[in-house]
Amino acid sequence: QVQLVESGGGLVQAGGSLRLSCAASGRTFSSYSMGWFRQAPGKEREFVAAISWRVDNTGYADSVKGRFTISRDSAKNTVYLQMNSLKPEDTDVYYCAASHNVSPSRKYEYPYWGQGTQVTVSS
Numbered sequence: 001q002v003q004l005v006e007s008g009g010g011l012v013q014a015g016g017s018l019r020l021s022c023a024a025s026g027r028t029f030s031s032y033s034m035g036w037f038r039q040a041p042g043k044e045r046e047f048v049a050a051i052s053w054r055v056d057n058t059g060y061a062d063s064v065k066g067r068f069t070i071s072r073d074s075a076k077n078t079v080y081l082q083m084n085s086l087k088p089e090d091t092d093v094y095y096c097a098a099s100h101n102v103s104p105s106r107k108y109e110y111p112y113w114g115q116g117t118q119v120t121v122s123s
Contacts, residue, residue: 003025011122017085019083023076033051033101035098035099036094038119039092047061048094049070067086068082069081069084091120096114097114099111
């Protein structure tokens with residue numbers, strides 16, 4: 001089992017950048033694929049990005065491709081989401097999640113979730 005704690009959210013102007021961090025507990029961090037999702041009030045939680053445990057393959061939602069970058073530091077048991085060129089429509093609560101699957105992009109593939117961190121982009 002793994003516990004996840006997100007940090008790094010906040011308020012930023014459109015065009016700005018933020019880096020989210022997700023610290024994972026447990027000694028088997030490198031065996032989990034890690035993902036970021038986001039959710040607005042009253043809407044479905046949607047996939048943002050994921051990084052595979054096997055060969056660090058990455059995948060992104062079309063809406064963030066070219067602007068967001070997911071990475072991991074296994075020595076620190078941490079996964080990051082670098083968000084550049086932020087837009088007001090990126091405003092959401094961002095969640096970190098862990099999966100045993102190789103290339104997970106669906107919510108049901110992730111049994112472990114953090115508590116979320118708010119990102120607000122002002123226009």
